[in-house]
Every structure is written in C-alpha cells, then in structure tokens.
Amino acid sequence: MKGWMGKSRVLFLFGIMLLTLTGCGLPNLTALEPKGEGADVIYDLMMLSVIIMVVVGVIVMALYFFVLIRYRQKEDNQDYIPKQTEGNKFLELLWTVVPILLLVVLAVPTVQKTFMLADTTPAEEDKEDAITIEVTGKQYWWHYNYNGLEVQASQDLYIPTGERVYLKLAASDVIHSFWVPAIAGKMDTNPGTGNVNEMWINAYEEGVYYGKCAELCGPSHSLMSFKVVAVSPEEFDQWVEEMKNVNPDATPESESAQAGKELFNSKSCIACHAIGSSPAAAGPNLTNFGSRVKIAGILDNNKQNLIDWLQHPEDIKPGNKMTGKYGNTDADNPLTSEEAEQLADYLLQLNPTEITPEDAEAQ
Amino acid sequence: MSSDQLQRLKPGQSPHEPEKATLEGKNKFLGFWFFLGGETVLFASLFGTYLALNGPESNTSGPGPAELFGLELVFIMTVILLTSSLTSVYAIYHMKNLDFGKMQLWLGITVALGLTFLGLEIYEFYEYIMHEEHTFTSDAFGSAFYALVGFHGGHVLFGLLWIVTLMVRNSKRGLNLYNAPKYYIASLYWHFIDVVWVFIFTVVYLMGKLGG
C-alpha cells in the first residue's frame, strides 16, 4: 500500500488530462471554440471561473497531499496520541474571507454578463434594421418566423453575420430548449403565450452551426437537431428576397416531381406542410427543403435518405407527429417505393434560393 | 410510569400542564409544532400557486374572482371559525385546570361551529359549481381556487373527525396524562386551521373582491 497515493493518482490524473487534451470537440458544435458573441462572452467567464478554481484547487490539493503523506500513522508509532487541537480563529477567518473575495471576482462579471446577454432591445440606431425571429420549438423540429420580413422557414435558421439577431422563443407543445453552442448559450422555449423568452445571437463568421434541443421533450429529444446558417448580410438580404417571392404552386420540371406534387396534395401532406410564406403549420415549412442541411434534422440530405424517412418515419424519429398521417391503409409502409420516389423528387427540387448552406460552408 | 398515565386527573390536582408532564407529551408537543411548520410550507405553496393563477390570463372561462365571490357568506364563515378557535381555547383552559367536563363541553361547541363552517363551505362550492360554472376543471383559476380552499376544507374535516374521536374515546375515563397531550395538539391543529383561513379570507376573498 505504500505510495499508493502518489503514483497511481498522478498516473490517473495524467490519463485524464491526455483524454481531455485530445480535442475540444467538433468546430461549429463545441462551446469551447466560440464562433459568436454570446459564446465568446460566456467562454471568457468560463475561463475566469476555471482559473479561480484551479488556483483554489492547487492550494487545497497541496495541503491535502501534504497532510496525507506527512501524518500517516507509522508502524512504530501506533500509540501516539496527537494534540487535540480545538481550532484556530485566524485560519477560520482566512478561509472564509479569501473565498469570499475570490467569489466577488467571479460574481461581478457574472452579473454584468447576465444582464448583457439578457439585453434584447436593439440599440436606437439599429432599431429599424434589427432582425427579430420568432422561434417555435415543436416535437421534434424548429420553426422560424422572420418578423416583418414575411419569411417563414423551418429547421435551417438563416441569419446574417456580424449583427445581433433577436429571437423570441416559444413552444407549441412541451418545453424545448434552443441551443447553438458555438454561437450562444441556450434558452428554453416555453409553451403558451405567457412565458415567451428572448435572446440574441451573433455569429462572427459565415458557416453552418450545429443546434440542438436541450430540454427533454419526448422520445426523439436527442434527434431534434437543427442548423444555423450564417451568411453575409448581402447574401441574407438576397435569401430573404428569394424566399419571399417563392411561388408555392410552381410546376416542377421533371415528370416524376410533378407526380410527386400531385401526391403532396392527395396524401394531404399539404395540410401540415406549408410551402411559401404562409404561417406556421403542424409540420415544418418546406419552402427551401431542397437545400436543407439535413433531412428530419439528422439524415444527410440525399434522395435515398428522404425516401427512407418518408416510408419509415417512426424508425428514424420515434414519436414524431408525421407517422400515420398519410396512406393510413398500411402504417408500416405508407407509401409505395414509386410514390416515395416521386415525392422525394418533388421535395428535393424545392430549392428556390441561390443562397444555400454550401455558400456558408465554403467560406 | 406508564400505567400511571391512565390515572384520572381531577380538578385541583397537579400538574398544571398535563400535556407536557410526560416525556411522551413533550415529544408530541414539540413534534406537532414541527409538523405545523411543514404544514405552513404546504399552504404557502398552495397560496403561491393560487396567486400565480388568479389573474385574468388564467381565468379563461367562467366568472373571475371579483364577479364570483360574495363577501357576506364568507364573512359569516370567518366569524364562525374564529369563534370556534376561541371556544377551543376555553377547552384547553379547562384542561389545564383538569376540569374534564367543561373541556368536553367547549370542545363540543367547537365541533358544532366547525361543522357549521364546513356546511357553509360546501354550500358555497355547490353554488359556484351549479350556478356559476366555476369548477375545478373549468380553467386554471378554478383549479387553483378549489385546491387551496379545498385543502383547507379537508383540514377542517380531518380536525373535526380527530376531535370527535378523542371526545368519544375518553368520554368515560376522563382526562389523564396519556390523553392530555392528544387533546392539546388537536387544539393546536385547530388553531392552525383557523390562521390559514384568515389568510384565505384575505388573499382569496378580500383581495379577489376588492383588488380585482
């Protein structure tokens, strides 16, 4: 048992360090590589607290190991009776006051940043141009209503870089939580009209950022992913224009897609899914579905994945609200392969904008 | 010590505070005060819930507090319950003098007043449900109202059953060191119910009528 304290623990801690140093996580996902103002502000606060904790930790651990090694009972000294010290007023005072001071060092920026992050009133000169988006969390997808811009979109949240975009967050069923770790902290989306939350996000550079739901909301909570697509302000304006002027009834080019459009109506897809700028419906808005980063938030955007999703939604996203809503005769296989293919062709050609996630990623 | 506890206490004898003369009595006394501390949190939580849900946004159907409540009946109920608290004080006063007969008498009056209160409360609820469409399920305001006032009513009912049980059980054998603490904490419970009602009267009815 001799020396167990020293060797195995040092080895063990070293191992842990190695593991953590192997990476800080995936860029555009991890909070440890901030790509936006909110995440940046928080990262600084995080580092401040870590520094304070490390200082305290080093002192505590030094004392701890010293005591454990120095005052271990010796074989030859088992009858030794130590002095029964009652305590020490100075020491008590010391380890009360010093932590208080350290906490003040942490508390001041905490309060300051808490207020800063909660300040959702745009500055006077930006008031006109400030973009406000109503974000609605639904089982298990996200909807965005661009206030005053007549644009509705789902899943991929397009924002301009370099400015604070204001979000009004709510939910239509249970609580969700809107989180884009690389850009900003999270905020809950509450159901009902009485608990709407506000926050802002500000992406420094163009890119596609990972967003996740962070409040347990049902079986597919872990699959309620979304993306934030940050593009340059000019591209954003273009995107808005293109989205606004979409003709939802445009006839697709290919024959298969035309058949898919028929199916979209006859299978009542249209009852839940809007194309164009009509307001939020029961299902995601599909205006720019063809340029979605992911299908259903989680699958790579290609035709085969879309066909799978249309045919077996329940296997891919348990508890989703689309299962069983079309082709009720056969719940397991609501669409024939041909139908699914036609629908997929139709949906994938819904690509009205020149501005796509690829543009953002290419930067 | 234990079987001595069943010996009948008579006026003029010691001890003067039979409820705290034994360790069991002291334990019950202290334990019950702690219990009332917990009950306070319970009602505080219910009050908090009610205050969060008595606004117009929670009153999605049926009448709101201002239209619904009439102060006359509630005022009478308040007077009755306050009086019953006073009569239970008399009962405990006689217990301390070891006068069992008078204690039972005053407790009887307390029970009668408590029953009247409960009857009036049931009448009040009946009116709301039958004629005002203000029910437990009509909206969040309804749920919060019946939860708070109903919890209190449930406490009144339990208190009545408790006091009656004690009175009947001990009617023949009189007061002794074993049952004195039981009487005492039952009366404590009754006072607590009374205090809660004062808050309900103020927060629910007065503020509802005047503030809304």
Add this chain to the structure above:
Amino acid sequence: MSTATAQKKGFGATLWDYLTTVDHKKIAILYLVAGGIFFLAGGLEAMLIRIQLAVPDNDFVSAGLYNQLITMHGTTMIFLAAMPLIFALMNIAVPLQIGARDVAFPFLNSLGFWLFFFGGVLLNVSWFTGGAPDAGWTAYAPLSTTSPGHGVDYYVMGLQISGAGTLIGGINFLVTIVNMRAPGMTYMRMPLFTWTAFVTSVLILFAFPALTVGLFLMMFDRMFGANFFDPQMGGNHVIWEHLFWIFGHPEVYILVLPIFGLFSDIISTFSKKRLFGYSAMVFAVVLIGFLGFMVWAHHMFTTGLGPVANSIFAIATMAIAVPTGIKIFNWIFTMWGGSIRMTTPMLWTVAFIPSFTLGGFGGVMLAAAAADYQYHDTYFVVAHFHYVIVGGVVFGVFAGLHYWWPKFFGTMLSEKLGKLAFWPFFVGFHLTFFIQHFLGLMGMPRRYWKFLPNQDLDLGNLVSTIGAFLMAIGAVIFLINVIVTSVKGEKVSGDPWDGRTLEWSIPSPPPFYNFTQTPLVRGLDPLWIEKRQGNGKMTPAEPLGDIHMPNNSFIPFVMSLGLFIAGFGFIYQVDDKNWLIVGIAGMLITLGSMFVRSVKDDLGYHIHKEDLEKGAGSE
C-alpha cells in the same frame, strides 16, 4: 437482538418481528436492505444507459425505454436509494450518539419506513404494468402531464407516498435530537453527524411539503382534469419548476449534509484528533442549510426568469461555496498533525475530499448564471451532480456502512475486500464522470437517447461507459464483502475503531434498549474523554432502574399498505371510474388504521431492573 437469536426464532417469527418492529436499529436495517435493493435497481438502469451510449447512433434500447430508464435511474437513486441509505445511517447512529434508548416516536419511525417502502414499490410496479415514467426525474410539465400511459401516474403516487414517509422521519429526528439527549449532551457537544442529521431534518421538514403540493397539482392535472400546468387553459407550467426545485435543491443538501457529518466523525476518529474548528463546522452546516433554500432558481437560469432573478440566485449560489470551503479546510486541518489510519471508512473519506471539491468547483462554475446558459442541461451538469452525489453521498454511504457495520450487525466488513472494492469504484467514478464535463461543453445535451456520429463525442462517451463498468465491479465486490462477512459472522467488540463518541461505548450490536444506564456526557467526544481522563467507560447518569420500552406494532405496515392500494385506485380510475372504489377502500384502510392507533392505548412495557442485572439485554 443478535443474529443468533434471530435464527433461533425461525423465519416466520423473524419476519413478523421486522414487520412490526419499532426499534430504531432494526428499522435502520430495514432501510439499509430496501435502500440497497433499490440502489442495485438504479445501478442496473445506469449500466443500461451507459451501454446505450457506448457508441454513437446505438439501438441497444429504444427511445421510449431509454427515457424510462433515465427517469427511473434518477428517481430511484435520489428517493429510493440515497434517501433510505441516509436514513439507515441516521437511524443506527443518531440515537446512540446522543445517548438515547430510541427515537422520540418509535411508532412513527416504523410508519416512515413502510411509507417509503410501499411508495418505492409502487413506483417500480410501473415497469410491469405498461411502462415506467418517462418525463425525467424532474418531471417537467407539460411533458409529464401529457405523457401517455400511466408511467407518470406511478411517479406521482409513488413519490407522494414515500415523500410522506420521509417527512415523518424528519420530524422524528428533530424531536429526538431536541428532547432525547443524555444528560450533559449539550448542542455544542453533539457529534457532527448528529448535528447534520438535525439540519437535514429541518430541511426535510421545510422542503418536502413543496414537493407534496407539486405532486398533488400534477396528480390533479393528470387524473382529475385540473389545469394547473396547461397553458391552453390558463395554467402555467413554470409553477411546477418552482415547486419542484424549492424542494429539489434543499434535497441535495438533505442528502449530502449527513454525509458531511459522517465524514467529520470518521476523520476525527481515524486521525485520533478532535475535529478541527468544531463550532465553525456547525456554523457552516447551519449556513449551508439556510442558503440551501435561497438558491432553487439556479436550476432555472434558462427558464426565462430575467436577469435580475438570475443574478440574485447566482450570487446566493456562489455564497454556498464559502461554508463548503470552510468544511473542506477544517477536515484537512483535522488530519493535520494527526495519526492517520487508512482504514476502509477513512479511505472512502479521503477519496471524498478531492472528488467533492471537484463537484464544488463545477457548482461554482454553474452558479455563474451567464455561463450556465452553456452548461445547463448538458453533460456538464450530469458530471457535476454525479460528482456531488456519487463523490459525496455514495462514497459517504460506503464509508458509513463500513464504519457502523458493527453497530448494525455486530460484525466487521472485511478491510481487505473493502479496499479491493474501493479502487475500481473510485477510478471508475472519475473515469465515468470527469470526461462528461467536456462532453457537455462539446455539445452533448443530457438525456440524449443517442448521440450522432462524426460529432467528436465518441471517445468521451466510450471512456465514460468503461468507467461505469469499473464502478459496477467495485459495487459487486462490496456485495461479496457483505455476503462473506455475514457468512463468517465473526463477532466484534463494542469499540473496534477506537471510537470517540457514545455509540462505541456499548456492545456491537447494541442491546435493544441501547444503554443499560443513560450515560453522563462530560464534553465533546465523550468516550474519548473517558478514555483519556477516566477509566475508559461512560459514567452512568442514573441508577440502574426499570427501562420503559415501546410496543411493536403492525399498524404502520397496514397504514402504508392502505395508501399503496389507494395509489392503484387513483391511477386506474382514469380509465375506469370503478377503480375509485379501490382508491376509497385503500384510503379507508389507512384512515381506519389511524383511528385504531388513536383509540387504542399503547403504553409500552418495562424491562425490570432485576432482568437487566441478570443480563437479559446482553444476549
């Protein structure tokens, strides 16, 4: 009552004895066994969770089952494992440490146990009746109020019943500590474990009623059509969050404070030193208890309470670090200059200090409201509270069981196996949870059924799962230790650790009346004082006399059974109103039992002086 006598009595008699016992030491054993079984169930659930998360995009369990597993793991570990195990330790030690013959209300002690037990069983019945609750242990509305099936109904009824038991237990310990202390045992001479049990009981008393109300409201919403949490009908789900955390945050301290006390006793004993800064330690405990009620909304920083509320709660939360720091330093300085014996209880204690310190660091980081917007509901939080609860409470329970095993059973757990169990558990614990801090910051929210590939989360999760298996190995070795020890059945003296407090002045296990004569306490660490300044034995505070003991009673069992039955009635009346009959019948059983208890005199009995002299109790 020794095991030998129990064997002589036969199984039926022993069973009946335990069903009706009001002896705090037997109730401690009941809490230990029940809590231990629930701990294993919760541990099994944890292993299934970690297996599911070993690799990305895993389909080991389905999404629905996964949510049930996380819900039941949390609920079971907090309410049905940690709570009862703490109650087991409090029951075995508190009366002995203050020189009492039993708790203030032996009957209520038994009632508290059976309520907890039946509540826990009710909750777990849900596994077999169509699905366990699946809305998380926090059961946030409206997910919980709209969750299909009866899972959440079981959650509501099970916790309501077991919560009532906990509340009763809390009141009981409060009165016991205030009224039942031996002569000379002033407040400032009480062992730290007793002090923390006292503060914990205060917290139970003022925290649990908030949960009671929350559960009632949820029960009304789910089963009787009320609208407390339904935004469509004017309700507000944030009320549930408040009620839950007004209970939930103090609950954390309810769990960990007794462990602080226990570690204080252990460190003092195995350093052969008086606790350093005793009064500062007491002050710190009281302060933590008080502040524990002021910080609940730090669980709700992202709910949207606004920057003012968030800042206030952030600062209040940070303030808790100060008394906690005081404790850590005083523990280290108790060992300073001492003669440290690295026994198994001490090993767990020594391991606790850095583990809990890390948990505390996480706590301070989380307290910074703005930064919490990143940590909240991620694996960072999971890591933090496991550091506090496993690194604090579970380590503490292991330490406490090794320490007080002689008082429970009159035997000693093997030191060799004890240390063998410690190492895999300790290493596994850090392996499992340390990396989770980083997983959270790298973008893994908590309660995720699966994480997707190519997000750099694979390695961390795999490491975490490997750690979990090491912890399981440690737990299994501990179980083997328990079995080996009880098979061997080697008797041990009353004071195997060279103890300092009153529980070590009487035999192991203690006679059912604990102290033949109530001891006279001359200071802090009374037994130590007698060892140094007296003849090593406690001076009696009273002449040898008759001892008054309470009667056993079957009523607590029946009373709790009634509520158990009523629980089913309330759950299933949603489908079929006829079930209300069952609900009412159950309630009548309970109320009837209360009535019987009220009208039937229960005066207890006496052990006569002559029998005590003959040594009737020493068997």
